[in-house]
Amino acid sequence: MTSTSDASFQNDMVGGEHSSPPTVELIDITKRFGQIVACDRVSLTLRSGKIHGILGENGAGKSTLMKVLIGLVLPDAGQIRLHGKPVQITDPIDAATHGIAMVHQHFSLVEALTVWENVALGDVGRLDHRHVRERVAQISEHYGLHINPDDRISDLSAGMRQRVEIIKCLRRDPQVLVFDEPTSVLSPSESEFLFAALRRVVQEEGKAVALVSHKLPEILSVTDEVTIMRDGKVVRAGETAGTAASELARAMVGRDVVLRREHAAFGVMDINDKPTPSPVATTAAAPSPSPALRLVDLHITGRDGRALLSGLTLDVYPGEIVGVAGVEDNGQRTLGDVLSSLVALDSGKVEVAGIGVATGRAGAMAKAGIGVIPEDRHDSGCVLDFTVAENLFIADPDRVSRRGFMNVATMRQRAEVLIRQFSINCTGPNAPMWSLSGGNQQRVVMARELAHDPKVLVAAQPTHGLDVGAIEYMSEQLRNAAATGVGVLLISTELEEVLDLSDRIVVIYNGRIVGEMSKGHVDVERLGMLMTGAGESHE
């Protein structure tokens, strides 16, 4: 923590001399996408010689703000000032000429080419390879990046590749560097190296750095100043030194959520004026002895060698809703894919009502009684070119067939019943699926999965992209499902949804469950810490 105290000391000095304006000022930036306000009068100041952390949940508006800064998104209102002078940044090239560069979360490197070739990509005019090589070597040496300009990208690790990205930025000697989730693909030691290099850049050359992250420990140990965003607004801004992790976590997760929870926990009123499903109480009192779904030590390694799931263990009992909270890209998608038979496990096992299920085998999970409302219904939830009736029976056509022949009349009749029962708004069973709105497509998926009497219902981001009415409906259906004894696994990055619906909340981080709390005892501070990896020591 010596570095932070240094920083605060420096900051006092800078604060004293008002004569030099900050490197970058974003003032009252507002950006709307349709009805959603991504940034609502957000202000941010980046000072030379400082690392500024920007912390927030998914959807808080961090990325949009950074895109405004590098010209990928034009703000609807607000002003950008560089060294006190108002400027217009219309595109990334414009930003580059102003000395602003960004290292993106996802690399844009050509694997078949060498380091210096990648660095030179996009240059215009005659290619002076000797010059580029020398420059790469020079930057590498200056910042201690240990990059050989003649190495092929395909031979480099993720950490090394990121250094190449950094070299690409530093080559133009920018005044402002933006890092978007730089450590999401890095190992801990690689992260440490990155931050050490970052420190040097900042201290030796007085560059201003913005670091977007949702990892608390990182923000605490590296940054000088921190801005926390929630729902498109800045909820807290100030110096990092002397700030407790718990304070940041609470600010990030938000207080209004706590309020909702308190009401619900007291049982005084249900926020949605819904009849509280009774089984929840019974489950909480006496959990059924055998879980409906048991996941034991799931491991999956992705093609790029990154661990997607690393030892995920979780039980879901009949009649309860278990909410999986977590920041995006921590294994939620993979978990959904496993339970949809889309990927096979490297190790671990999945049991439904005590019986093991083979992973990755077509239809095995559905057959075992796992209903899934997938994160992206167009990807694995429905067939857009099929009719509504066909979509209602894709998982189990045998229900409407005899001796291998589909009974069209029966299919139509049953589809009509389901359409009425789930109030699916369409022109009839023969309407093509693509002609339905998102909410109604989701109802079709829901109707199908529930019609198969599942033992477990997995709902991944079930209300994503739906309007208020549809969200209400979905929530009600999930509660009803749990009330009839189905074990519901709710995977969502929207914390409010998880807190609102779940009887039990578990937190997923880096491909495993790092913590658990029950409905009545939600500690938002701890939740925030767990989600950001600050509470991993709890295990």
Add this chain to the structure above:
Amino acid sequence: MSETPEPVENVTPEPGQRSKLASVSEVLTLYAICLFVALALAALLVEFASDKGSWSSVYTVILDGAVRKPGRWGLTLGIAAPILLVGLGTIVSGRAGLVNIGQEGQLVIGAGCATYVGVRIGGPGPLALALTLLCAVIGGALWAGIAGALRFWRNVPEVLTTLLMGTVAANLVGWGLRNRFLLLAPPEGRANRNQVSLPLRTDRRIPRVELFGNEFPLSIVLALVLAFVVWLVLGRTVVGFRLRMLGRNARTAQRSGVDQKRYGIGAMLVSGGFAGLAGGVMLAGGDFGDYQLVANFGAGIGFAGLLAALVARQRALLLIFIAFLFAGLRTGSGFLRATGVSARIADVVQGTLVLAMLLPPAILYLRARRRAIAATSSRT
């Protein structure tokens, strides 16, 4: 992070569903216009580029050659049979989302296998014929199965493998036709340089029927029955349902219990099997060569069948009609040649007419897409 909002409306507007009659008449008009333009172009071509024959006679000659003159529609039926068979196989693989374009090769392999077995096998005629055709099916199926296996085990695109394997097949059978121990007939009874196989014995040929002065092989009946079977299986059975699901959305299919490898490779095997059978009935049917395998035996029937399936937009019953049309074009333009129009011009005329039939489906597809996009965006 902050995405553009998705459609947030619950009321579905009427999708662009117009009455069936209107859409059918639209399709027919489209075909009529395209055919008319193609015929006009063909007529111009004949008038100016050919010293013999006049443009006014082009339509009548094609029609004469395809159906009107004595014995012609029988010939058209005999040619329609393999086109229909190839097209049916193409529909099966196409519905499973696979692009098999190597039917010509699968057909030749089928014909080669049929020849090898057909001229050697003993036993009663009908049984030998059945076994001969079965070998054709197996040969074509395995040839396409190689592409299928490569696709599902090694992720090699089947478009490439099927096409390239077509070239391999042509050369393989050509090589077989140069070797006595494989397909080449003994020197006695054949012109010295001709690379031909022995003809099938008369009792193992597909029986030919004579009707109103027209003669055609019974293979057309087999093809028609199979067209009905394919229509039934694809449209009405669970297997067909799953196959179509795989073609439309492989991940949803995987989640719903459709084993991609099994169904995908199965579809490839069936597709190749149909092409192989086409080769078998060409050999044993009598309209292509004299019941014997000759060089370049495929005669473009594989590609004609592929085209027919595309024109029929993967509908088995519509394919019957299209296959007859393609066969008629072939026999008709053959007749055009007989009236003195040079062979090259006749080929160009035929190509123009095929193109005319390929255009409407393409136009319809584009228009349907535009409507779909309009329907989706009107909600957003």
